[in-house]
Amino acid sequence: MSDSKHINHSIIRLVKGDITDLDIEAFVYYATSDLVLGSGFGNSISMRGGPSIKEELEKVEELNIGDVYVSKAGEMKADYIVHAVGPKFQEEDTKTKLKTTMMNSLKKAEEKGIKKLAFPPMGAGFYGTPLPMCADIMLQSIKEYLEGETNLEEIVVCPLDTREYTPFLEALQSLA
Amino acid sequence: MSKHRSYKAEKFLERLGQKLNRQMVGSLVACVHCGMCTEACHYVLANPDDPTYAPAYKADRLRKIFKRHFDWTGRIFPWWVGGKSIFTDEELEELKDIVFGKCTNCRRCSINCPMGVDFATYNRMTRGLLVSVGIMPEGVAVVSKDQWEIGNQMGVLKEDYIDTLEWMSDELQLELEDDTAIIPIDKMNCEVVYSINPREVKYDPRTIADAAKIFHNAGENWTMPSEGWDMTNFGLFSGDDALGGAVARRLYEKVSELKGRKLVISECGHGYRSTRCEGPNWAGMDIDFEMESSVITMLRYIREGRIKVDKTRNTTPVTFHDSCNNARSCGLFEEPRELLELVVTDWREMYPNRAENYCCTGGGGAMSMSEYTPNRLKSAKVKADQLTATGAEIVVTSCHNCVDGLTDVIRHYKLGMEVSQLVNLVANALIIPEKKVIVEVPAVEEVVKEPVLKGYKILVVDDEPDILTFFSSVLEDNGAEVLEALDGDTAVELALKEKPDLMTLDLNMPGKDGGKVFEELRNNPATAGIKVCIITGRPELRRLIYDRPVTPPEGYLDKPVDEDTLMLNVRKILELA
Numbered sequence: 217m218s219d220s221k222h223i224n225h226s227i228i229r230l231v232k233g234d235i236t237d238l239d240i241e242a243f244v245y246y247a248t249s250d251l252v253l254g255s256g257f258g259n260s261i262s263m264r265g266g267p268s269i270k271e272e273l274e275k276v277e278e279l280n281i282g283d284v285y286v287s288k289a290g291e292m293k294a295d296y297i298v299h300a301v302g303p304k305f306q307e308e309d310t311k312t313k314l315k316t317t318m319m320n321s322l323k324k325a326e327e328k329g330i331k332k333l334a335f336p337p338m339g340a341g342f343y344g345t346p347l348p349m350c351a352d353i354m355l356q357s358i359k360e361y362l363e364g365e366t367n368l369e370e371i372v373v374c375p376l377d378t379r380e381y382t383p384f385l386e387a388l389q390s391l392a
Numbered sequence: 393m394s395k396h397r398s399y400k401a402e403k404f405l406e407r408l409g410q411k412l413n414r415q416m417v418g419s420l421v422a423c424v425h426c427g428m429c430t431e432a433c434h435y436v437l438a439n440p441d442d443p444t445y446a447p448a449y450k451a452d453r454l455r456k457i458f459k460r461h462f463d464w465t466g467r468i469f470p471w472w473v474g475g476k477s478i479f480t481d482e483e484l485e486e487l488k489d490i491v492f493g494k495c496t497n498c499r500r501c502s503i504n505c506p507m508g509v510d511f512a513t514y515n516r517m518t519r520g521l522l523v524s525v526g527i528m529p530e531g532v533a534v535v536s537k538d539q540w541e542i543g544n545q546m547g548v549l550k551e552d553y554i555d556t557l558e559w560m561s562d563e564l565q566l567e568l569e570d571d572t573a574i575i576p577i578d579k580m581n582c583e584v585v586y587s588i589n590p591r592e593v594k595y596d597p598r599t600i601a602d603a604a605k606i607f608h609n610a611g612e613n614w615t616m617p618s619e620g621w622d623m624t625n626f627g628l629f630s631g632d633d634a635l636g637g638a639v640a641r642r643l644y645e646k647v648s649e650l651k652g653r654k655l656v657i658s659e660c661g662h663g664y665r666s667t668r669c670e671g672p673n674w675a676g677m678d679i680d681f682e683m684e685s686s687v688i689t690m691l692r693y694i695r696e697g698r699i700k701v702d703k704t705r706n707t708t709p710v711t712f713h714d715s716c717n718n719a720r721s722c723g724l725f726e727e728p729r730e731l732l733e734l735v736v737t738d739w740r741e742m743y744p745n746r747a748e749n750y751c752c753t754g755g756g757g758a759m760s761m762s763e764y765t766p767n768r769l770k771s772a773k774v775k776a777d778q779l780t781a782t783g784a785e786i787v788v789t790s791c792h793n794c795v796d797g798l799t800d801v802i803r804h805y806k807l808g809m810e811v812s813q814l815v816n817l818v819a820n821a822l823i824i825p826e827k828k829v830i831v832e833v834p835a836v837e838e839v840v841k842e843p844v845l846k847g848y849k850i851l852v853v854d855d856e857p858d859i860l861t862f863f864s865s866v867l868e869d870n871g872a873e874v875l876e877a878l879d880g881d882t883a884v885e886l887a888l889k890e891k892p893d894l895m896t897l898d899l900n901m902p903g904k905d906g907g908k909v910f911e912e913l914r915n916n917p918a919t920a921g922i923k924v925c926i927i928t929g930r931p932e933l934r935r936l937i938y939d940r941p942v943t944p945p946e947g948y949l950d951k952p953v954d955e956d957t958l959m960l961n962v963r964k965i966l967e968l969a
Contacts, residue, residue: 234542234550237550254534254537255533255534255535255537255538255541255547256537256538256540256541256542256547257541257542258537259538259542259547260541260542260547260549262944263547263549263944264549266943267914267941267942267943270941271941274941304526305524305525305526306403306524306525308399336541341540341541341635341638342533342536342537342540342541342635343526344524344634376541376543377543377620377638377641377642377645378641378645379637379638379641379642
C-alpha cells in the first residue's frame, strides 16, 4: 500500500516516527491554550530546542480552541513550530473544532512561507481523540486545503507507532 | 425539573456503561459492608477515626452511581438502594481526590474481602473514566503524556537513552577489562531482549550496568532495544487502557522485530504486571515469545551454574519488601527469597509478607502526585513499623517504584536504612572468572595514574554539613579542587566568582533554595555554562526542576548517594572516561 498521495501539485506522506526529531521545515505541536510546553512532545521541544522557544511563547497571550501560533524552533532540526490549540478529552463538537484547528494550522504555516509541514495525529493518544476519527478529519482537511490555491508542497503526517500508523494508512488509501 | 448534568459528567456516565463487565458488576454488587477491608488498608490504619478512607466507603461512591444508572433496582427505586447520580464537575473533582489520593490500588483489601470484591480494579476503572474527561492530578497528566508521546514515562529522549547504554557499556569494559563486555543494542535473534524502567536511565544507571555484568558473565546472547524499551506502563496507574495497550504493543512489536526468544523484564512491580500479565489483553495481541522477570533469570543462571556468586560479599543485614504488583497480583514472591538465600548472609523476613505485605505507599502512581504526599507519608506508618521491626540495615525490593516509595518513607520516619535491589546484590556477589592471559613481561616501568578529577573545580552546595563534607572528601580524593557552600546565596556568589566546571546542588535549603539558585545561574550568561548535578532528598521536586524555562541540569541524583554513584555521575557529566 502506498504511503503517499498527490493532491494537485502537493503531496501528503505518512512517516512513522518522532515528529520532534523529523528533518522538516516545520511541525505542528498540539498545544494547550496557555502555550506552556509541558510534557510529552513539549518536553522533547524543550530539551532539543533549548530555552528560546519557551521564552518566545511566554510573550504570547492565551489562545482559544482552534487558534494557532507559529514560533521559531530554537536548536531543533525544524525551523518553525506551529502551536495549534485543538479540542481535548471528548470535548463538545470535537470534530468541528479539530477541523478548524487543522485549517488554521495550514493557513498560518502558509502565511509564514512554510512549504513543508508535519502533523502528529492531532489530539489522539493522551487527549483521547479516537484514531479513525482523527485520521479521517485530518486527511480530509489537508486534502480540502491542498485542493485550493496553495504554495504548500508537502504535508507529512507523522504517527509515532504502528498502532497510530495503521488507521492513517487506511484513511489515506480511502481518501477520495 | 430535572437537575442539569455537566458535559463531563454525561461523558463519565456514558463511558462507565461501556466499561462495565461481569467482573466489575460482580464487585459492584457483592459488597456486604462487613468491614474486613478496613483492617487491610494502610490508609485506614493511619486514619482510624476517618471512615472516608475505608475501602467500602470509597467503593460506595462509585457503587451509588452504578446503582442509579445501571442496576434495575436503583433505576426504579434509587432512594431504596442508595442510588445517587453525579452531576457536576466539582463532584468529579471530589471523586478524583478519592480514587487517586486515598488509594494506591495495592489490592490488599481485595485479597482480604470474603465476598471477592476487587475494589482496586474498579478504583482503577474510575481513574480511567476521570482521565477520559481530562480530570486527573497534574502529575498523572505529565507522566501519561510523556509515555504517550515520548514512549517512556520519564520523558527520556532516544539520544539520552542510547548515550546512557553506551556509557554503561564503556564502564563495564573498564571494570572487567574485557573488550567483549558490552551492552548490545538491537542485536537480532537473541535469546534475551532486556527491557528496563526509565528510572534506571535517568536516576539509577548502575542497575543497567549490574544487569549487563550478569548477562555477560552468564555468557548470554542478549540485547537491549533502541526503541520500545520501557517496560513500565502508566496505563496501569491512570486506568487508561488505551495507554496500557499502546505502551505494551510498542515493546512487544520491538521484541518481535528483533526476533528475540525471551523478553526479560527488569525489577519493577507494575512493569512486570503490565508487561507480563495485563499487556497482551490491553494490546489485543498474541505474544510469540516468552516473558520472564529478571529475578527468575538471575536465579536460573545461578542454579544452572552459568554464574557463580559469593554471598559473603553481602554481609549487611537485609530484609525483603514484596512489591504489591509482583506479590499480590502476579504471585512472584518465592523466587526473590530463593535468590536472597544465595547472595546474602543475613536476611530477615518482614511481617506480614508475600501477598499480605503492606504497600510501600508509593504505588499506583502516588509518587507522581505531590498534592497527596502528606497523606501518603502519614499512611506509611505501618510500613515504617514493619521495616523497623526487622532490625535490617538494607531493605531489598524488586520494584523501582518501591525503591522511591521506601526511600521516602525511610527518610520521613528517619529509619536510617538503605534501599537496594536484587540485581545490585547479585552483581556484588558475582565471582568474575580470572582471565588466563599470557603476558610478555615488559621492562619494569612504574605508571603513576593521575587522579581522574585533577584540574577540575567543583562547587558542592548542601545545607547539611555531613553531606557537604562527604561529597567534598570524595571529590578531593579524586583530585578535584572543591569549593563549598552551605546555602543558596553563597552558592551563587561562589559560582560567579570561581566559575567551577561543575556544581552539585541540593534543592531543599533554607533561604534561597536550590531551584532558584539553578534558574538564576542558568539565566546569567556568565554562569549558564556551569554543569549542574542536582542531588536531593526530595524526589518529588524533580519535575519542578525540569519544568523551569532553562536548559535542564546535566545530572540528577536522589539521596542517599554513595561514593561510587557520585563518582560515576561526575565522570559522566564531565565526560571523563
